[in-house]
Amino acid sequence: MTMALPTSPGNGRGRPLKRFQWLVEPYLYLSPAIILIALVILVPLVVGVSYAFQAIDLLNPFETGWVGFANFEKLWADRLFWKALTNTFWWTLGSLFFQFFLGLGLALLLNKPFAGRGLVQGLVFLPWAVPAFLSGLNWAWLFNPIIGPIPHWLAALGIMEKPQNILANPELALWGPIVANVWFGIPFFAITLLAALQSIPRDLYEAAAIDGASVWQSFIKITVPFLAPTIAITVMLRTIWIANFADLIYIMTGGGPANSTNIISSYIFTTAFRRLDFAYASTLAIALLVLLLAYAMLILQMRKHLVKGI
């Protein structure tokens, strides 16, 4: 005796047409989003990358066309690129180091209860709310001996022989934007690390105290492991942001004096919009992208090991 089998989902998947429909259907629903992402991210990315293999110089409008790896060969031989790369390294490392440790210190202080803590927490966030443009100008003035106090203080402390503008000194100029950037970036670390600190259960510290931990031991063995995943992700984000963050440098030194403070992203900006050499600017951008991608992958791998158990 034959019986009609009850239909169940997936029935008829065996037939080719049905099977095709079943495979395509989800993508059909996703297609608006996919098309939008492709339009705003992928297309510009591909066009931008393709510039690196062409000659597009607005000051030389008749010499266009594909040039293969010529731009990359130029990059390899470019003294300014290597100088900018070194500057990028010190700019990023210097800013990040002080932002992180001062931010961590601030977060630890703000984690202790005291009168007026809410107000202080709000004030700490303030530098983050100031536009980079304004803080860059402010710091440039602060470093200027004619209107700013900092050179006079440094001279009074004996650190500087006489009040000078460090932004005019090729040896020291990069430290000007770094100081401004540290001031600007501390709140980010303070706020994110404070949030992470507050999520650590208090009874773990009590258990550790009973187990015999000193203050330093409970910091190293409880606080740091709990903060580690947050530290990894914030340090990674900040590294990428800082490496790309040319605003302060552009405003305070314009890359000078004598290119001594150019980082790659400010070099890209000047190459593209001052010298109008879009092809070479794109080549520089690809170099920076590759370096940052490698860095991000390294940090994400590290983070996997850090989050164990938490």
Added chain:
Amino acid sequence: MTAITLNSINKRFGPVHVLKDISLQFDKGEFVVLVGPSGCGKSTLLRMIAGLEPVSSGDMIFGDTRVNDLEPRERDIAMVFQSYALYPHMNVERNLGFSLELRKRAAAEKKDRTSHAAGILGLDKLLDRFPKALSGGQRQRVAMGRAIVRDPQIFLFDEPLSNLDAALRIEMRIEIAKLHQRLGTTMVYVTHDQVEAMTLADRIVVMNAGQVEQVGTPLDLYSNPANLFVAGFLGSPKMNFVAHDDAALNLPSSLTNPSAQTYGIRPEHIKVTAPDDTAHLVGTIDVVERLGSDTIFYINHGATKPFVVRVPGIDRTAIGEKIGCQFQPEDLHLFDQNGQAISEHKNG
């Protein structure tokens, strides 16, 4: 020998007076249970013994040493937290041996002592696991194991079983009792569960609203509660309280006392009889709970609270039936107008 002496200990959180003049002595090797309703200050007292909460006034003495100003790590104690407080980023083995790690003991000693503790608690196979991969009961064991590895003078337990389900709670209760027999260490245990208090304690401290209501052995507190609070707190179902002028009460003059305001009788000390003149109290059955081992009657005798009777075995008496209750004189508790027990009656 005395392990812990508390001398008029007070605790204030700002204007709130949480603990009022607590004076207690715990003997070495004794299992003391602090019990009371939530908010009575028992956990605060335990945390003060641990050194996690400063003492506002009074002396806390371990052996002969005043420990008021000592850090927790200097007090030679171990504590099992209600939340277990396991270190989530360390595996079981490291959790167990963390106190030794902090003291920078040799790896061999650490291995020895952690595996000894793991052996006692049956954790041998879980040493590599992280706390998130453990069940509630296993976490509880690790928390206890951590305390065992510490090998302290005093064990402190802060409601350690309240996060477990009923069956596991009984199992772990037995395990804690065995642990105490085995180690013989002084243990102070905080709970709001009177069954845990009755089963585990050598001595129970009943607390209420920041004060000690009574201290004694479990059976002592059961048989001779000092006041209405202790009488009502220990025992399940609760002791019945009947006002001296309750119309349903029919006590012979030999059992009454002129200063008694309240008569108390435990549900398990009541004999069910015919509702005639010989009954000490008469009422109708409102609700019946048949547990198999016992039958519990909730009797309406005209007061707001039902009168509870517990008889052994299965009793088929139905709802709505009128029954009488009889008590033995020695089971009757008398309380004066201040709620204090009248003891002459018991002795005489």
